[in-house]
Amino acid sequence: MINYEANISSYETISTLGQCFEGMAVVHLSKHIKSGTLVAVKRFNMDRIKQEAHLVEREIILTRQLQHPNIITYYVAFVHLQEVCVVSPLMAFGSCRDLLNTHFNDGFPEAAIVLILRDVLDALEYIHKKGFIHRSVRAGHILISATGKAYLSGLRYACPIVFNGRWQKQIHSFPASTARNLNWLSPELLEQNLQGYNQKSDIYSVGMVICELANGAEPFAGVATTLMLTEKVRGCVPELLDCTTIPTDENSDCHGDCDISNTVVSRRFSDDLHELATLCLQKEAIIRPTASQLLTHPIFKLTKKPLFLPDLLKPAMPLSSRVAAHIDEVTNLDVAQQFADMELYSCEWDF
Amino acid sequence: MDNKMCNITQSDSDDQENISENEVELTNRVFEVNSEDLRPLFLQESHLSDHQLLDEDEPFWPNALDDLDGVNINNFFHRVSSDQVIYQAKKRLKMIGKYVMGDLLGEGSYGKVKEMLDSDTLCRRAVKILKQRKLRRIPNGVQNVEREIKLLKSLKHKNVISLVDVLYNDEKQKMYLIMEFCVGSLQGMLESTPSKKFPFFQAHGYFTQLVDGLEYLHSKRVVHKDIKPGNLLLTLEGVLKISDLGVAETIDFFANDDTCVQGQGSPAFQPPEIANGLDSFPGFKVDVWSSGVTLYNFVTGQYPFEGDSIYKLFENIGKGDFTIPGDIEDPLRSLLWGMLQKEPEERFSLQQIRQHLWFSKRPPLTEAPVPIPPLRNDEFHCMTVLPYLFDHYYDTSDTASNLQYFTQRQLNEEIMKREAEQNNGNAQPNQSSKRRWKKPISCIAVRKLPGCKQS
Numbered sequence: 151m152i153n154y155e156a157n158i159s160s161y162e163t164i165s166t167l168g169q170c171f172e173g174m175a176v177v178h179l180s181k182h183i184k185s186g187t188l189v190a191v192k193r194f195n196m197d198r199i200k201q202e203a204h205l206v207e208r209e210i211i212l213t214r215q216l217q218h219p220n221i222i223t224y225y226v227a228f229v230h231l232q233e234v235c236v237v238s239p240l241m242a243f244g245s246c247r248d249l250l251n252t253h254f255n256d257g258f259p260e261a262a263i264v265l266i267l268r269d270v271l272d273a274l275e276y277i278h279k280k281g282f283i284h285r286s287v288r289a290g291h292i293l294i295s296a297t298g299k300a301y302l303s304g305l306r307y308a309c310p311i312v313f314n315g316r317w318q319k320q321i322h323s324f325p326a327s328t329a330r331n332l333n334w335l336s337p338e339l340l341e342q343n344l345q346g347y348n349q350k351s352d353i354y355s356v357g358m359v360i361c362e363l364a365n366g367a368e369p370f371a372g373v374a375t376t377l378m379l380t381e382k383v384r385g386c387v388p389e390l391l392d393c394t395t396i397p398t399d400e401n402s403d404c405h406g407d408c409d410i411s412n413t414v415v416s417r418r419f420s421d422d423l424h425e426l427a428t429l430c431l432q433k434e435a436i437i438r439p440t441a442s443q444l445l446t447h448p449i450f451k452l453t454k455k456p457l458f459l460p461d462l463l464k465p466a467m468p469l470s471s472r473v474a475a476h477i478d479e480v481t482n483l484d485v486a487q488q489f490a491d492m493e494l495y496s497c498e499w500d501f
Numbered sequence: 502m503d504n505k506m507c508n509i510t511q512s513d514s515d516d517q518e519n520i521s522e523n524e525v526e527l528t529n530r531v532f533e534v535n536s537e538d539l540r541p542l543f544l545q546e547s548h549l550s551d552h553q554l555l556d557e558d559e560p561f562w563p564n565a566l567d568d569l570d571g572v573n574i575n576n577f578f579h580r581v582s583s584d585q586v587i588y589q590a591k592k593r594l595k596m597i598g599k600y601v602m603g604d605l606l607g608e609g610s611y612g613k614v615k616e617m618l619d620s621d622t623l624c625r626r627a628v629k630i631l632k633q634r635k636l637r638r639i640p641n642g643v644q645n646v647e648r649e650i651k652l653l654k655s656l657k658h659k660n661v662i663s664l665v666d667v668l669y670n671d672e673k674q675k676m677y678l679i680m681e682f683c684v685g686s687l688q689g690m691l692e693s694t695p696s697k698k699f700p701f702f703q704a705h706g707y708f709t710q711l712v713d714g715l716e717y718l719h720s721k722r723v724v725h726k727d728i729k730p731g732n733l734l735l736t737l738e739g740v741l742k743i744s745d746l747g748v749a750e751t752i753d754f755f756a757n758d759d760t761c762v763q764g765q766g767s768p769a770f771q772p773p774e775i776a777n778g779l780d781s782f783p784g785f786k787v788d789v790w791s792s793g794v795t796l797y798n799f800v801t802g803q804y805p806f807e808g809d810s811i812y813k814l815f816e817n818i819g820k821g822d823f824t825i826p827g828d829i830e831d832p833l834r835s836l837l838w839g840m841l842q843k844e845p846e847e848r849f850s851l852q853q854i855r856q857h858l859w860f861s862k863r864p865p866l867t868e869a870p871v872p873i874p875p876l877r878n879d880e881f882h883c884m885t886v887l888p889y890l891f892d893h894y895y896d897t898s899d900t901a902s903n904l905q906y907f908t909q910r911q912l913n914e915e916i917m918k919r920e921a922e923q924n925n926g927n928a929q930p931n932q933s934s935k936r937r938w939k940k941p942i943s944c945i946a947v948r949k950l951p952g953c954k955q956s
Contacts, residue, residue, distance in 0.1 A: 322737035329622045342625045342737060343881040344684065344873065376601060376620050380890045 152185045154237050156228035160184065161191055161237065167244070167469075171206075171306075172330065174198045179240065179469065188469075189225070190241065194234040202327050206234055209306030216280060220273035222293060222303040242296035242468030243460070245303075246289035250366050253466045256414050257366040257391075260423055262462040266292060266363060267426075268450050269300035270356065275441035277302075278349040281312045283321060285339070286331045287355035289362045296468040298459025307331060311349065320346025333370045334358040337382040338435050350435040353444070357388075357430025364390045364419060364427075385433040390424055392417045422449040594893035597677055598668050600626065604885035606876070607686075611636060611646065611747070617679060618886040619665075625682035625884060626665060633674040649746050650678065656721060660714030662734065662744040683734035683742055684882045685873050691730055691798070693874035698802035701833070701864040703871060707733065708796050709860065710741035715788055716851050718743070722752040724759065724784035727766035728791035730798060735873065737882075752784060759784040768811050769804050770794045773843045776818035786845035789854070793840030800833065801826050805841060832859035 154160070161180040167190060168177050175194040182189050194206050210227045217223070225237045243249060246266065250257070258266070270292055277284055284305065291304030307325045311318055324342055325331070332340070336354035338347040362368040369388030370378040389395045391414050426449055432438050460468065595602040603616030606627055612635060617626040636642035653664035666679040687707060691697050699707070711733060718725055725732075725743060732745040748765035761784035764775035772790035774782035797805045805823035808814030821843030825834055836859045839849040854860055876882050 322739070324624055324737075332623055340623055341884060342682075343883045344737060345881050346737070374620075375623050376618070376890050377894055379623055380887065380894050383887060384891075 152182065152187060154182060154189070154225040155184075156226050158228075158230040158235060161189065163191070164188075168248070171199070171202075172327075174202075175206075180237075182237075188240045190238050192236040192238065193230075194236075195232060196234055197232045205306040205327060208308070209304075210234075210236060212282070212305045212308055213303075216277065216282075216305070218273055218276040220269040220299065220301055221276070221305075222301045239295070240469065241293035241301060243294035243298075243463060243466060244469065246292040246294065246300075246363060249294065249463065249466055250289060250363070253463070255366050256411055257364045259462055260364070260419050261457050262459060263360065263363045263423065264449055265298070265457060265459045265462070266294070266300045267356070267360065268445070270302055270359070271441045271445050273300075273302040274352055274356065275445065277308070278311075278352070278441055281317065282308045282310055283347075283349050284308050284352050284355075285325050286328070286334070287352055287359055288331060288334045288368065289359055292359070294459065294463070296460070298463070300459075318348075320348060322346045332375055333368050333373075333378060334362075336435065337379075337385075337433055340379055340382060347435065350438045350440070353430050353438045353441065354435075356441075356444070357427050360423070360427040360430065361388050361390060364392075364423070365414075382433075387428060387431045387433075390419050390427055392419045394418060394424070420449070422447070592888045592892045594889045596620075597628070597670075598666075600628070600666075600668075600677075600679065601886045601889060602628075603889065604877075611639065611642065616682065616885045618884065618890075625886075627680050627682050629678040629680065631676040631678065633676065645747050646676070649749070652723065652746050652749060652751065653678075656718070656723070658714060658717040660710045660741055660743055661717060662742040680744075681736065681742065683736050683744070685735060685876070686731050687733045687735065687741075687799075688729070688731035689874055690735075690871050691802070694871050696802050699799045699871055700868050701800065702866050704796065704799035705859075705864050706739075707741050707799065708792075711743065711792055711795070712851060712854055712860070714741065714743040715792065716855075718749075719785050719788070719851065722754070722759075724750045724752065724761055725788050726750060726761075726764060726784070726791075727770070728788050728795055729767050729770045730795055731767075733795070750784065761787065766791065768814055769806065771815070771818060772845070772848075773819050773821050774845055776815040783845045785851070786848050789840055789848055789851065790845075792854075793837060796840065797825070797837055800829060805837075832857065832862070836860070 160183055162183050164179045164181055166176060167179050169175065170177060170192070171194065175192055178191045178193065180189050180191045181187070196203060196206070199206060210224060213222060213224050214227070222238055222241075225239070227234065227236045229235070246258075257263075270287065274284060274287070282305075284302070284307070286304045286307040287302070288304070291302060293301045293303055295301060307328060309321060309323055309325065311321060322342070322344070324339070328335070334355040336347060336351040338345065339351045358368055370381065373381075393416060396415050426444070426447055429439055429444070429447075597617070599620050600617040601620055603618065606614045606616050608614065612629060612631045614627055614629050617628045618624075619626055631646060633643075636646060639645075650664065650667060653662070657663060662683070663681050664678060665681065666677075668677040668679065669675075670677070691699070698704075711728070715725065715728070723746070725746065726748050727745060728743070732743065734742045734744050736742060750761055750763070752759050752761075760781045762781050764771060764782075764787065766775075766787075770791040772782070772787050775787065794805055797803070803826075805825075806814060806817045808817050821841075823841065825837055829837070836849075836854065836857045839853065839857070842848040849857070872880075873882070
């Protein structure tokens with residue numbers, strides 16, 4: 151067991167992996183100097199976060215509370231100057247969103263989706279049992295490790311189901327700073343009425359993630375938020391795009407954007423996967439299955455020999471094997487960091 | 502029937518002072534009677550004021566061409582009897598900045614409160630709409646609002662209503678204070694029950710939140726001065742929000758103590774020092790007193806002091822004699838005594854309240870809590886913005902079979918019915934009827950008289 155020190159000097163930054171939290175946090179690929187292991191260091195710039203500081207706090211506390219093989223772990227969290235740094239294991243394939251952007255613009259193959267989904271549902275089953283609702287299940291919050299295991303992250307939007315020592319039947323709180331998660335959120339959560347929502351809201355998001363992983367983009371991507379809301383309230387059920395759902399005749403103009411590639415039109419997802427998505431995306435939360443019930447769905451019964459996710463994700467390569475080739479980027483990083491710091495001066499003074 | 506003749510949309514006229522609580526945009530449509538004989542011409546979309554629409558027997562077409570003398574006028578205009586002029590209740594989308602306007606939630610002291618939806622975050626909001634012209638008529642109206650805005654911007658606490666945004670419309674002379682969305686006030690909940698009171702555990706839940714919020718306000722040197730159930734709002738989550746800081750006072754940073762000189766709150770909740778007309782009094786203890794009256798009201802459904810007129814009321818408060826019903830037992834009884842002490846110096850402080858036995862011990866769940874009463878028959882308080890969005894995105898006018906059309910005659914009858922109801926002193930809005938219309942402008946505007954009853 152490696153002891154990860156709560157000190158930034160113990161980690162050598164190699165490169166920037168990406169940004170999160172609307173650009174207010176940076177994820178660096180770093181090397182833990184003593185052990186030589188690669189880790190991800192997420193650095194929240196608290197000067198820029200201001201109002202949402204409690205979200206960062208909540209994410210760290212909750213992530214450290216939860217222990218599950220499919221939920222991201224934080225080795226250590228500490229404060230360095232104006233930043234809160236969080237050290238976590240390196241997720242070599244990055245998030246599912248990254249993979250969709252770089253290698254799978256039209257979506258993952260079904261086998262990969264099923265493997266990812268099972269891990270996500272395992273994590274959700276655990277989170278729900280622990281009395282929390284995740285509220286931001288989306289491809290961007292599903293990370294894939296070098297061994298092909300999916301990890302759920304993004305717990306800063308989660309909320310407890312237990313209040314005053316009582317398990318609440320409905321939750322009414324509308325997550326703060328959730329603008330980027332809106333497309334994945336369930337109709338009952340978005341409606342914000344006295345009926346409230348419960349953990350089934352996450353199941354709706356799982357349905358959205360199935361569509362996102364299969365189609366390459368989440369349903370309602372690029373649609374006005376208000377239209378997305380009315381569509382969901384009216385009970386519009388998004389679909390997986392394949393030969394069964396895309397009308398073949400040229401005349402139908404219900405798909406105005408004609409950039410659907412041939413691979414999408416000709417592919418075919420199994421009936422099981424279609425069924426799984428529609429089960430999750432039912433408007434009535436009561437009839438939506440729970441995470442545990444979904445895990446008993448026939449699609450997860452692996453009759454054939456188990457598949458290995460990294461094989462399915464080719465040509466995407468895990469980061470650890472790419473690092474060697476990009477080690478010269480380190481020098482550029484300092485410059486990039488300087489540019490990032492300069493932004494500090496442009497922010498308005500607020501007395 | 503050929504219905505493509507004229508589509509007159511009535512504009513939301515802001516000049517009216519006396520419009521009913523539910524603004525419904527009316528779309529006027531004219532249906533052709535004898536389409537074989539007469540050909541409709543030169544009918545354009547135009548705007549009519551409410552007044553014209555309601556007073557004309559005949560549809561009013563302002564675009565008449567007056568230089569066409571020798572032409573048979575019937576070729577251009579044909580008579581349409583008034584029962585052919587129909588109106589359609591329509592929810593037209595209205596945006597204020599990034600916010601989508603919804604229905605009326607209530608009337609504040611300075612103007613309407615409506616629901617809004619933030620189109621970026623899809624978060625429900627409430628908006629207080631203030632008309633500059635109206636504000637100027639209220640003594641200290643403009644100053645109070647400016648002070649309230651400044652004050653709300655500096656406050657941030659779970660139990661104090663937060664101001665999200667302020668928008669101005671210089672053209673319409675309107676101000677929009679966008680706030681957190683709340684489903685209702687404790688006053689409304691109390692009124693919805695037959696006993697007009699809360700079970701102990703529910704009263705305890707609200708009272709502890711009230712004390713939390715007050716403690717914060719006092720730490721910021723703010724005296725609220727108008728604590729009452731009507732100013733305590735609840736969010737969907739059941740979190741209490743102290744609202745309406747219109748008469749709140751901020752104690753000067755360099756002041757020696759919390760001395761205040763003005764009391765502007767609701768009479769029934771005023772402490773003896775204000776009722777007796779003292780020149781100055783300790784401010785924080787005013788809020789303790791009002792919270793005491795509020796708690797008394799929560800658990801008994803009554804007020805400790807009453808009076809037929811404001812003078813009688815103040816006389817009774819000034820004496821400071823009151824009784825607590827026998828069914829209120831001790832820890833609570835002594836808490837009420839402590840909070841309703843006539844002398845501010847003897848009255849409990851917030852710290853004493855917090856340390857009190859009743860405060861620290863949560864009463865058992867004995868009965869079902871009082872629920873939030875429905876809003877216009879909607880027990881779930883659904884987003885009222887949705888119908889406007891539906892109308893905007895989907896052409897409901899053609900598909901919806903339940904769309905209602907009304908003729909001038911029906912409209913007039915409706916208006917007369919409403920007027921009759923009001924004359925009978927039965928001014929309750931007709932809950933069952935889905936159609937509600939703008940009241941016609943009458944010459945005599947009946948203003949609500951200020952009474953002792955809390956608003």
